[in-house]
Amino acid sequence: MAKGMxxxxxxxxxxxxxxxxxxxxxxNDSYTEFLMQVQLYNKEKKxxxxxxxxxQVPGAEKLHFLVSASVTAYIRQFNGxxxxxxxxxxxxxxxxxxxxxxxxxxxxxxxxxxxxxxxxVTEPCLWIDTIGSTxxxxxxxxxxxNINIQEEVFTETVTLSSxxxxxxxxxxxxxxxxxxxxxxx
Numbered sequence: 712m713a714k715g716m717x718x719x720x721x722x723x724x725x726x727x728x729x730x731x732x733x734x735x736x737x738x739n740d741s742y743t744e745f746l747m748q749v750q751l752y753n754k755e756k757k758x759x760x761x762x763x764x765x766x767q768v769p770g771a772e773k774l775h776f777l778v779s780a781s782v783t784a785y786i787r788q789f790n791g792x793x794x795x796x797x798x799x800x801x802x803x804x805x806x807x808x809x810x811x812x813x814x815x816x817x818x819x820x821x822x823x824x825x826x827x828x829x830x831x832v833t834e835p836c837l838w839i840d841t842i843g844s845t846x847x848x849x850x851x852x853x854x855x856x857n858i859n860i861q862e863e864v865f866t867e868t869v870t871l872s873s874x875x876x877x878x879x880x881x882x883x884x885x886x887x888x889x890x891x892x893x894x895x896x
Contacts, residue, residue, distance in 0.1 A: 713883050714840065717848070719805065719833045720878035721793050724815065726826040733794075737785045742825040744781035745817050748774055753819070760824070761817040779812035782829065786810055793831045796875060799868045805850055807831045832878050837864065844871045 725734045745761075752768045764771040792803040809832040818824035837849040849864045869875075 713849075714838045715883045716835050716881040717838045718835055718878040719793075719875060720830050721796050721805075721833075721875050722828055722830040723795065723874065724826065724828045726815075727823045733785060733788070737782045737829070738825060738827060739822075740781045740785075741778050741812075741814075741827050742817065742822050744778045745774065745814065745825065746819060748777040749817075749819060756819075759818055759820050761814050775812060775814055778814060778827075782812060782827075786829070793833060796869060799845075799870070804867050805836075805869070806834045808834060838880075839864075839866060841871075845869070846871055 723734070725738045727738070729735060729738065749761075749764065752764055752771045752774065758764050758767060761771075761774065764774070789803075791806050791808065793805040793807050794803070796803065796805045798804045811830040811832070813828040813830070815826040815828055816824060817826070834851060837852040839847040839849060841847070846869050847866050848869065849866045852864045
């Protein structure tokens with residue numbers, strides 16, 4: 712029997728050490744957008760870093776949202792599949808609709824100090840088992856919470872990593888398993 716329903720989160724931290732072309736473009740465009748948006752909160756040019764702004768300027772946390780638009784087109788390139796997470800056959804398979812953008816820190820005077828994170832939150836998956844560092848899941852199975860135990864459930868096997876974690880969990884006893892052969896009396 713399955714352990715429950717989970718949603719996973721895959722967090723990618725991007726800074727000037729990343730060599731992936733997609734990550735470089737997302738970093739550069741988010742820095743350009745940061746420089747434009749930060750002007751609203753730093754009119755007197757008193758602060759140089761995002762950390763300083765957050766500590767000193769009310770509302771500066773809105774920069775996460777304001778800058779996030781700069782990476783939207785890059786995220787669409789993944790066609791709803793979490794980047795960097797592949798099954799044991801090397802194919803992307805894990806669907807997402809939700810993501811979170813975060814400015815870890817930045818510096819208006821030094822682009823090399825710009826650092827962001829993008830967290831991809833998956834759609835619900837049936838968590839079947841974990842064997843060592845390998846998780847067996849069924850993405851999309853039982854999205855409604857109703858699982859027909861008479862039907863075949865297609866699974867994927869994924870290796871756990873430090874960037875992939877469980878975002879939410881619903882224990883199996885809280886799911887409704889539907890058995891078509893049983894009749895209510």
